[in-house]
Amino acid sequence: MNAGPMRAGSRLERVLRSGRFAVTAELDAPDSADPNDVYQNALVLAEVCDAINATDGAGANCHMSSMGCCALLVRAGYEAILQVGCRDRNRIAIQGDLLGAAAMGVKNVLCLTGDDVSAGDQPEAKRVFDLDSIQLLQVARMMRDQGVLLSGRKLRTPPKFFLGAVENPFAPPLDWRPLRLEKKVRAGAEFIQTQYCFDVPRLQQFMRRVRDLGLHEKVYILVGVGPLRSHKAAEFMRDRVPGVWIPDDVIQRMAKTPKAQQAEEGKRICVEIIQQVREIEGVAGVHVMAYRQEEAVAEVIQRAGLLPRQPRVPRFAIPSDEGQGLQRSPQDARQEVAQLSALASEPASANASVQNGRL
Template sequence: MRRHALELVEDPQRISASSAFHLNLSSPKIISGSRLERVLKSGRFAVTAELNPPDSADPQAVYERALVLSTVCDAINATDASGANCHMSSVGICALLTRAGYEPVYQMSCRDRNRIAMQGDLLGAAAMGVKNVLCLTGDGVQAGDQPEAKPVFDLDSMTLLRTVRVMRDHGQFLSGRKLDVPPKVFVGAAENPFVPPYDFRPLRLQKKWEAGAEFIQTQYCFDVPRLAEFMKRVRDLGLHEKLYILVGVGPLRSAKIADWMRNHVPGVHIPDEVINRLKGAQKQVAEGKKLCIEIIQQVREIVGVSGVHVMAYRQEELVAEIIEEAGLLPRRPIATAEVVGVPV
């Protein structure tokens, strides 16, 4: 009887994801060839940024936003209907970015597709030149503006990680059918150190490593002491030597927006002192930017942090300013190809 490739079995066709997929992160071996992987494995502090997808079929909107980010970060995240709200698809954005010579991080959410679709999408993305993938469970449909949509969740982030590693490292679909050419991608996942149960978060991170994650991008950090405590436990488990951890950061434009975010955006934790600081500022936008820069500088000093992931909804210019003023430049531009008719 055929056994499923996600089962933790010792079999030549289906090798245990909990043991066989561990990598020695001190090794200089490059798997995907991506710039992000090369930067992290060289020991340099990495910077990624999020490109907010347009509500449009016009590719120019993507190119304009990517151009702003291209010289200030090592890879650009293409979000996958985050918050369960519909925008241009992440695979579509990745196609445009790779066409222009930029390096995307392809976010894959399990909410909207089953395993058949996700395996096919991964192959298609890799064929277009995508070299980084971020495996996410995804926000529930009730969080978005179409709560009547039917969720899928055939896989979750753990099983999606294993799926990608089965395809990449063992050259096969979950059915056991062989791939002619496997996708060579750098595999990432998300983690949130800032919401309870705090003691469970490092253990969950370990499970994601065991499932195949090689790099991590965290939820927004507005609480550096909480991050420091999380990273202490991460170091106790030795995970800082097995995973590259990029801490999520972003500016808050006002105390009102900050209060709304912590009450409505899943997984966002903003301490009272941060909101009070914004309330007391004459220029709250400038204060939010200053706070973000301070957080970046503080997290750089935490042992085990390998980079930052900068997020600001439809504020790519502000992201570029923050990265520059935080002392994270110069960075070599991501774009490496000249494509006729496409701005790079």
């Protein structure tokens, strides 16, 4: 794969460029102001994936912001992917957030349009959609490569980002989706995470077209997968979650399974899909999503034979002094996360310890 020079040197970028099959996972942002809730989820995911997506108001439901989650993840030395949606912020806020995120040490950014407010728990809200996802991508790339804001004002230090976008190969207009992907690549996408894949033949069809366009040489495609919890959950996702396509044979397979074994069957389906997807030329990895089932995500990744993934040890350090922070052994990781979250709730003392770590 020839995808130009190294952009941000993030761990995800290095894994993808090395040609290893990458795994990313989605962190469910908590409805909480307690950093420990983020770390609890991250701890499970970090050991089984190369980077953790922090969702930005997924499904238009209000949770802790992607910024907040990423700040906590980066502070603990985890590899975070900042999700930036266009639903809630205009171009001024988005550019400011991108600078802030880069300053905190976030190196991966996923640009997306975002679910409409009507899908969420506060449908009375105003929808913003000042930019769309492709414009957002180009704005982020412009900040990185040209080192300017949209107005043309120069940035003293441009952000370094590995830029991602999303695609849904399973939603109409099916014949346009590969061309839309091409548009996203032109706008600056360097990796792609797709919507949930439950229909491998449809993905194969999409990937055939992508290869015809030569896009698999220009962009790393990570296919979205996830375990279904039950037959009911599958039907809910099909009917109520925008953009999720689950074919009838998958639904029937879940329905035929006795209730007590449905979660197990869901994981089995997911493992099978991962194994089939791995065989498709041009697929660079998988993106595992499961709402509030971190353990199931870890199990699926393990059973699909995608381990080990060399988890990075959490450490005390500010992001800029990479590698110089106080290193801890993996055994202390859990204890350290508890300390870290205690510190995070007291900004002054957290700063002091960061300073100590630096010295």
